[in-house]
Amino acid sequence: MASTSNEKMKALIVDDETLIRKMHSKLLQIAGFDTQEALNGKEAVDLCSSGAVFDIIFMDLVMPVMKGPQATRLLREMKVACKIIGVTGQTEADEIKEFREAGLDECLEKPLTHAKISSIIEGLKNTQT
């Protein structure tokens, strides 16, 4: 666990689009998270391998440099055990299946809203206390 019950939980938003990072960061900040951003899968892997720890990672599918499935697979190989939530545009079922199998806990459709993430956040808060 990245944070104790007195601290804010930490979320990493991995997406190449500024608009999505801005919206998702704000949504999670309102939900009580400290947020950090990565522009592609490789940045997320580099952050975690340099010791950054998160309670939850929101991972885009299609990104330059390194896509979501490869980054998720590498993070799981590095024993990153936090929740990793895939966030996708409407994409082919095969691609989503591959993404899930790379080690996602869940996969949600963009854009995230409070209603879409509330049960995940509640689950996280319950495991923390």
Place this chain on the structure above:
Amino acid sequence: MDVNQLQKRFIDYTTTLVQEGFLDDQFNQLQQLQDESNPDFVFEVVSVFFQDTDRLLNELGKTLELQNVDFKKVDAHVHQLKGSSSSIGAQKVRNVCIAFRNCCEEQNIEGSLRCLQQVKHEYSLVKNKLEYLFSLEQQILAAGGSIPTWNE
């Protein structure tokens, strides 16, 4: 005009944009992310949408002009535009993107060019309307008021 009248005009105008189908509920979701600590949030996000869309439409125009059209590239641009327009709730732009992607799948050049014209048209309409909404926002803030949230 006093603050109350400006706020009423803001709500009425937003409601009209939703009724006419230019915006959908996602715009409301976006407005709910804006608070007093960040009163320009919607404007900031929509400005990013304008920048991205100007760039994508320019790229699409260039890509579709080439002798051998790379439909994979066209589809990737349209996919991105569809994602960003859904994220801010620009419903009519998003709907044209859906038709545009079908043309890409069929490798239909004429259809793609027609969709590009339609998407440019819808984008310029919603851009003008959002710019008017932001000018109302600025007047409300300058008059010391807060931005009301539209609810369906």
